[in-house]
Amino acid sequence: MSKRIDLVNNLYPTTKFIGVIVIILSAFIVPGWKYSYSIFFVCALIALGSGKLKSYLIITVNSLLVLILLIFLMQSILIPSKEILYKIGFINVYKDGFYQALNLSSKLVAFTSAFILFFRVTTVKDFILSLENMGLHPKVTYVIMSTLQLIPEMKKEAGVISDAQKTRGVETEGNIFVRAKAFVPVLIPLVLSSIAKTEERAITLESRAFSSGAKKTRLYNIKKTRNDTIAIIILVVFLILCIGWRVLTIWHF
Amino acid sequence: MAFLELKNINYKYPTSEDWVVRNIDIKIEKGEFWAIVGKNGSGKTTLCNIMRGFAPSFFKGTFEGEVIVDNKNLNDYSEGEKATKIGFVFQNPFVQISGVKETVYDEIAFGLENLGLEEQYIRNKVEETLKLIDIDYLRNKNPFELSGGQRQRVALASIIAMDPDILVIDEPTSQLDPDGTEKVFEIIETMKNKGKTIILVEHKIELIAEYADNIIVLDEGEIILRGETKDILKNKVLLEKEIGIPQYSILGYELRERGFNIDIPTTEEQSINIISNIMQKKVIV
Amino acid sequence: MSFVKVENITFKYPDGTVAVENVSFEIDKGEKVAIVGQNGAGKTTMVKLINGLLKPSAGNVIVDSWNTKDYTTAKMSRKVGYVFQNPDDQIFHNTVIDEVMFGPKKMGYSTEEMRTLVKKAIVATELDKYIDENPYNLPYSIRKFVTIAAVISMGTEIIILDEPTAGQDMKGIKTLNKLIETLHKEGKTVITITHDMEFVVNNFDRVIVMAHKNVIDDGDKRNVFWKKDVLIESKLKQPHMSSLADKLNLEEKILFTNELVENIENYK
Numbered sequence: 001m002s003k004r005i006d007l008v009n010n011l012y013p014t015t016k017f018i019g020v021i022v023i024i025l026s027a028f029i030v031p032g033w034k035y036s037y038s039i040f041f042v043c044a045l046i047a048l049g050s051g052k053l054k055s056y057l058i059i060t061v062n063s064l065l066v067l068i069l070l071i072f073l074m075q076s077i078l079i080p081s082k083e084i085l086y087k088i089g090f091i092n093v094y095k096d097g098f099y100q101a102l103n104l105s106s107k108l109v110a111f112t113s114a115f116i117l118f119f120r121v122t123t124v125k126d127f128i129l130s131l132e133n134m135g136l137h138p139k140v141t142y143v144i145m146s147t148l149q150l151i152p153e154m155k156k157e158a159g160v161i162s163d164a165q166k167t168r169g170v171e172t173e174g175n176i177f178v179r180a181k182a183f184v185p186v187l188i189p190l191v192l193s194s195i196a197k198t199e200e201r202a203i204t205l206e207s208r209a210f211s212s213g214a215k216k217t218r219l220y221n222i223k224k225t226r227n228d229t230i231a232i233i234i235l236v237v238f239l240i241l242c243i244g245w246r247v248l249t250i251w252h253f
Numbered sequence: 254m255a256f257l258e259l260k261n262i263n264y265k266y267p268t269s270e271d272w273v274v275r276n277i278d279i280k281i282e283k284g285e286f287w288a289i290v291g292k293n294g295s296g297k298t299t300l301c302n303i304m305r306g307f308a309p310s311f312f313k314g315t316f317e318g319e320v321i322v323d324n325k326n327l328n329d330y331s332e333g334e335k336a337t338k339i340g341f342v343f344q345n346p347f348v349q350i351s352g353v354k355e356t357v358y359d360e361i362a363f364g365l366e367n368l369g370l371e372e373q374y375i376r377n378k379v380e381e382t383l384k385l386i387d388i389d390y391l392r393n394k395n396p397f398e399l400s401g402g403q404r405q406r407v408a409l410a411s412i413i414a415m416d417p418d419i420l421v422i423d424e425p426t427s428q429l430d431p432d433g434t435e436k437v438f439e440i441i442e443t444m445k446n447k448g449k450t451i452i453l454v455e456h457k458i459e460l461i462a463e464y465a466d467n468i469i470v471l472d473e474g475e476i477i478l479r480g481e482t483k484d485i486l487k488n489k490v491l492l493e494k495e496i497g498i499p500q501y502s503i504l505g506y507e508l509r510e511r512g513f514n515i516d517i518p519t520t521e522e523q524s525i526n527i528i529s530n531i532m533q534k535k536v537i538v
Numbered sequence: 539m540s541f542v543k544v545e546n547i548t549f550k551y552p553d554g555t556v557a558v559e560n561v562s563f564e565i566d567k568g569e570k571v572a573i574v575g576q577n578g579a580g581k582t583t584m585v586k587l588i589n590g591l592l593k594p595s596a597g598n599v600i601v602d603s604w605n606t607k608d609y610t611t612a613k614m615s616r617k618v619g620y621v622f623q624n625p626d627d628q629i630f631h632n633t634v635i636d637e638v639m640f641g642p643k644k645m646g647y648s649t650e651e652m653r654t655l656v657k658k659a660i661v662a663t664e665l666d667k668y669i670d671e672n673p674y675n676l677p678y679s680i681r682k683f684v685t686i687a688a689v690i691s692m693g694t695e696i697i698i699l700d701e702p703t704a705g706q707d708m709k710g711i712k713t714l715n716k717l718i719e720t721l722h723k724e725g726k727t728v729i730t731i732t733h734d735m736e737f738v739v740n741n742f743d744r745v746i747v748m749a750h751k752n753v754i755d756d757g758d759k760r761n762v763f764w765k766k767d768v769l770i771e772s773k774l775k776q777p778h779m780s781s782l783a784d785k786l787n788l789e790e791k792i793l794f795t796n797e798l799v800e801n802i803e804n805y806k
Contacts (some may be wrong), residue, residue, distance in 0.1 A: 075388055125355070146352040149397065157627075162625045163591055167620040168688065169644035169734035173610050188630035192674065197627065200348035206311060207341045207364075207412060208351065212333025214369030219376070268675075292681040293707045330766060344705070400577060427705040430577045430733045431775050456707055458621045497708035500736070500778045500795060512806070524782055529782070532805050 008050045013122050013130035015228040020114045022235045026242040027110035031249055043117040052120040060116050068105045072123035075101035119193045129222050254324055256450055257356045257419060262318035266309055272454055272475045273299045274357035286451045288461045290496055291471030297454045301423045305341045340417035341503025342409055344424040349408035350396040357407050358392045364415045382414040386440055409440050462486050462499045462519040487517040512538045540564035541727055542588060547597030549583055557583040559751045570728045572738040576750035577774050581731045585698050590614030593739045619694040623701040627683040634684050635669040641692040659691035662717050679710050697721060699730040703737050715740055735777040747772050764791055
């Protein structure tokens with residue numbers, strides 16, 4: 001079991017990224033909505049094999065459900081056309097709109113599933129490392145990584161500030177107008193203290209020789225393996241097959 | 254030539270109207286432990302920034318004078334060299350973690366990675382530091398999950414791992430509880446015993462009396478007193494300038510006023526000796 | 539007549555961790571109380587339960603006849619003022635005077651009342667010469683006084699100070715000492731969380747010691763520093779003079795320098 005989990009997880013990030021691009025391209029190349037929708041399940045299978053099924057499902061379903069419903073609502077019910085597919089009470093589900101919604105939503109599902117899968121099987125650390133290996137400046141990668149870490153920190157800080165202002169009579173419970181008034185007393189200290197902290201953090205970085213200019217050692221590094229080459233070959237072949245399929249189906253008609 | 258020398262320094266930040274520190278002349282020998290005391294706003298942090306080379310290179314501003322470290326002008330050190338020569342730890346433990354490392358182990362390795370040192374050397378150094386600072390039990394913890402006191406010790410460890418000759422430490426215990434404070438001072442003492450040159454800014458005057466050999470007193474940006482701690486800390490000028498002297502010294506002065514002919518103590522230990530002598534009637538009244 | 543009544547409260551965080559367990563005590567109007575103990579013992583949680591920021595999972599906290607469960611924190615702020623440890627978590631105005639005026643504006647005072655309260659607060663915190671300054675241009679220790687002024691200007695009967703001496707120099711501590719005396723003279727109830735035993739000895743009469751989510755001692759400061767088991771369990775340090783007196787094996791429970799001097803005089 002553990003060997004299977006590691007197979008996809010241990011692929012080099014750019015390999016995985018290429019995989020995602022190939023999957024998305026295939027969804028646009030292969031005609032119809034059935035293939036694109038199936039990508040959700042294919043990605044789920046890969047997630048299962050990588051031990052990330054639960055988080056994959058939770059995030060994908062949460063992101064897509066409302067959107068898909070909205071698309072169907074807008075396209076198939078609000079935009080009238082000649083043929084009516086179903087009647088639900090006094091609501092008409094129009095045929096053209098319905099199939100358009102199906103198509104549109106299927107591409108969205110393919111796109112989203114692939115991206116969410118990518119971030120489930122790739123750690124931020126590895127992703128950033130691969131960017132650095134491609135030549136991204138360490139200062140940029142530092143900004144990206146520290147921002148990701150800082151977002152939960154800022155959330156916590158906002159909570160503390162909100163508490164502090166509550167004790168000065170700033171009401172935070174109630175209707176939208178009441179809450180809106182609490183915005184400024186929380187936002188300003190948050191921004192100001194973040195700015196002050198940024199300066200102090202910069203000093204911390206200087207103290208750790210961040211701008212020393214030396215080539216940085218990396219205690220952890222990722223490398224491309226034979227598996228990556230194999231994966232790329234498979235992906236390219238797959239893409240060619242997809243293009244072939246489309247050509248064939250077009251010729252057919 | 255002294256190991257760390259500040260010659261004729263005047264400095265002000267870009268937004269300051271007037272010099273923040275003035276006429277600063279300091280000579281510190283290798284391995285010495287100097288404390289800097291003074292009211293808030295007297296220029297202590299600025300002095301630390303100057304010693305570490307952050308003023309003016311990081312903070313800009315107007316700078317006059319020279320800082321010489323180990324016979325070389327501080328300006329002639331590269332940023333990386335400065336970091337290895339002079340370590341810097343300051344008050345707020347919450348901004349002294351890099352923010353990009355997920356374990357304390359990696360956090361301590363961060364500075365060494367930045368210096369481009371060899372991997373095995375880095376691993377050895379991190380292990381060594383974890384044991385020296387007694388934080389081995391924290392090695393796999395996420396720095397963001399640590400308490401203030403723990404973060405401060407990790408910050409110290411991260412700097413100490415870079416093996417600087419000089420440590421500039423600015424109010425490291427202000428935000429800590431007594432336990433955290435004690436652990437930080439233990440680390441500082443360990444560094445002192447390893448022969449590091451230490452400059453420490455602190456308000457806790459009784460702890461300064463116990464640990465620091467020498468002291469510089471700042472008032473409104475200028476040095477008004479300097480010398481051995483045991484002599485300077487008794488000086489009543491410190492009271493006049495609202496900087497403070499150890500309670501033990503205040504006790505000593507009051508006992509003198511009552512007629513006891515004693516030396517003025519600055520630490521608890523000295524007080525015990527002196528008062529024991531009084532109690533055993535060994536003191537002239 | 540108890541002003542603050544803590545009735546057998548327990549507090550659990552949403553994830554189930556217990557922060558405070560089975561705590562009961564009462565504070566009378568006008569008392570000066572220090573809450574001490576290690577970090578993590580439950581001090582801050584305890585104090586947040588008093589001002590309504592947290593509501594007890596079990597038990598009740600009644601402040602001047604208001605049960606904290608029945609009021610939002612903002613409403614409770616009419617009774618209890620709380621100065622947070624970090625002033626940068628509270629300051630959001632461009633000038634000191636605006637910051638200090640913010641709280642009382644919400645209390646519904648008349649303009650005259652407000653002016654008096656604000657003036658008294660500024661004087662008590664010695665911020666007179668800084669009133670038009672931007673708080674962020676002032677040193678951290680002065681900013682701490684800005685938040686103290688901003689809270690006492692609200693005129694609440696109870697004031698809670700969270701680690702007011704952290705980062706302060708001798709002058710700042712003197713100002714704090716004077717401030718607490720002023721508040722006491724006005725009949726305010728002053729509660730503090732602190733690690734500074736000298737500060738406790740100089741300003742407070744009653745000490746509540748917390749350890750492991752409980753109150754392990756509650757009484758006169760004259761007694762607590764000689765209860766060895768309490769000191770060990772709470773990792774509390776004795777004030778300097780007490781520790782010295784203890785090491786000299788003096789019988790008297792000494793807290794202040796002058797007491798020690800008096801005692802030693804006997805050896806003339």
